[in-house]
Amino acid sequence: GEAVTSSWFPSGQADEQPYATPVIRTKAKPSDPAYAKRKEHNEGLCGELQRRLSIVKQGGGGKYEELHRKRGKNLVRERIAKIVDAGSDTLEISALAGWEMYGGGIHSGGVICAIGVVGGRECMFIGTDATIKGGVNFPVGYKKWLRAQDIAQQNHLPCIYLIDGGGAKLDGQASGGKGKNPSGRDLSYEGVLPATFVEGGRQFFNQARMSALGIPQIAVVCGMCTAGGAYTPAMCDESIIVQGNGTVYLGGPPLVKAATGEDADEQSLGGAVMHTSKSGTCDHFAPDEDTALAMCREVVENLSGRMPRTSLQNCAAPEPPLYDEESILGVIPESTSIPYDIREVIARIVDGSRFHEFKAKYGPTMICGWAHIEGYPVGILGNNGMLFSEAAIKATHFVQICGKRGTPLVFLHNITGFIIGTTYEQGGITKDGAKMVNAISNVPVPKFSIVCGGSFGAGNYAMCGPAFEPRFTFLWPGAKISVMGGEQAAGVVAIVKQNALKRDGQQPMPPEMEAMLKKPIIDGIESKNSAWHSSAGAFDDGIIDPRSTRRVLAQ
Structure with a gap:
């Protein structure tokens, strides 16, 4: 809070005051076999997360990376690393999008989105990966692009577009063609079908709206920027184009030849020299890519009119939790069906492990209270x-x-x-749940969601799931999301089937037949309700290591 006048203190200055907010005392014991079992299980999940991240960060790899580097190009994440402030971290969004989709190999959906600090200012990076199918757009990658723009607008982050791609995927299908690939996934509708191009205009609408709101839009054209994608640099406040590699045109030489018969030269049609000296489409000429990336920093350093970060009352000096971040792996159960006290998680992410709990004895299945994370005051709701x-x-x-x-x-x-x-229905559970959903929908403060375990059905809505516009939604590797669990869904279907048989005057299904009915339902839901599956479809903002939860929230 604000400082008060010294006249309140006879000595002329305030004495150091001890915190009255109580510390959460953990009940987890490292010597407990259950703790060791949980830790081993979660270390395995975190290891799998790192394995998958290491794969997607290679991009297309192999000959595609080799060809890319021969052209004097960096990989997208390398470009971001060269632009952000030295020694700073980046926060990548939906890194595992596209995992095992479109026949495999479309790592991160072909689009890398990340938040980084440039000149002391947080920026949103959106970059197309030319080592993956030439940087063409896939639906899940485009979904990431729009989500990144949404995050940028909500948080007033300048957007930096690192363009290097061939636009829409013209064949309209995944690399495996029609039918199914070896994993059994149906590929028939996983491309960009003809009518879906109409959604492509959304990115340009977002650019225009953000620019009008005073949110800077900056482009670095590192490679091809073709067809509708040519509007990305054209609609930016400032754009940089790399000599030789960078090209911007609505129709490339093959299309110009097909449509008009003209034999167009690529550089005359849309190269760096032409666009910075004749058309004026691009603003800055860069002789090579590294120079272009340095120029991008220069642009950000000279931005003005920044909307200041909201100043929160009751900020405090940051301090670490009492408990080591590693210990969080020992409190998370192996299964979402095993209950545990969410206070054990809170104790490991908040400053000093202090928590001012609200209505502690009322409605005990919902934990509410106030704390600080890296000095920022927050309200926490946990199940x-x-x-x-x-x-x-x-x-x-x-x-x-x-x-x-x-x-x-x-x-x-x-x-x-x-x-x-x-x-419970007679007691008004639907009405009371609606009140909670209404309050969360309309509360005028930033909201952040971490899916620590299960998040099923209307519980996901009540806890501010992605549909309720939290600033971010992150999942832990063992999280599960679906309308209900597999066993429950199968049980409902079996009951409905048995009731239908009874109405028709038929004999009920014997137990073995009922089990046969349930099995594919259980298997189907359980195979698709994991964090991996959710993040592959970009239904969230990514999977994070539980040990990094505090850092991610603070960022």
Whole structure:
């Protein structure tokens, strides 16, 4: 808070005051066999996460990378690393998008999106990877592009577009063609079908709107920028183009020849010299790529009119949690069906492990309270079981208070959904749940979601799932998201089938037949409700190591 006058203190200055906010005392014991088992399990999941990230960061690899480098080009992540401030981290968005889609090999959906610091200012990078199918657009990559623009607009981040790609995928199909690939995935509709191009205009609409809002738009043309994609640098506030490699045109030489019969020269049609001296489409000429990247830093260093970061009251000096970040792996169970106290997670991500809990004895399946993360005040909502009416009412009250105070909200998901049954419906569970959803939809503060365990059905909505416009949604490797668990879904289908047989006067299914009915349903849902599957489709902002949760939230 703001400093008060020294006249309140007879000595003329305020004494150091001890914190009254209590510390969460962990119950996790490293000597406990269950702790060791959980730690081993989660280390395996984190290892798998790192394995997948190491694969996608190679881009197209092999001969495609070799050809790329022969042209004097950097990989997209290398370009970002050369632009951001030395010694700073980047926060990549949906790095595992496209995993095992389109026949495989479309790492990160062919588009790299990341937040980095340039000249002390956070920026959103969006770059196409020319080592993957020549940098053409795939639906999941385009979904990432739009999501990155959405994040940039919400957070007032300048956008830096690193362009190096061939535009839309003209054959309209994945690399495996029609039918199914060896993994069994149907590839027939995984390309860009003819009518879907209409959605392509959204990126240009976003650019125009952000520029109008004073959010800088900057492009570095490192390679081809063809067809509709040519509007990306043309609609930016400032653009840089690399001599030799960079080209910008609505129709390349093959299309010009096919449409008009003209034999056009690529550089005369859309090269760096032409666009910076004749058409004026691009603003800055760069003799090589490294110079272009340095020029990009120069552009950012000279931006003005920045919307200042919101100043929060009650900021404190950052301090680490009492418990080592490694210990978080020992408190997360091996399965989302095993309950655990979400306070154990809170204790490992908040400053000093201190937590001012709200209504601690009321609605105990919803944990609400205030804390600080790297000095910033936050309100935290975490699940300790199903949502009952009391828990929903408590959460609604807490969210409304945070809205009045301007306190950002952090949601820690581990929820199977709302309690159901005649008694609870008569008690108003639907009405009370609706109040919670309404409050979360309208609270005027930044919201951040971390899916720590399960996030099922309406519980995902109530805990500010992606549909409720949190600033970010990140998943832990063991997280699961679906309308309900496989066993529950199969049970519902079996009951409906049995009731239908009864209405028709037929004999009920024997147990073995019911098991046969359930198995494909369970297998189907369980194979598609993992964090890996969600992130492959870019339904979230990425999977993070639980140990990095505090850092990611602070960033």
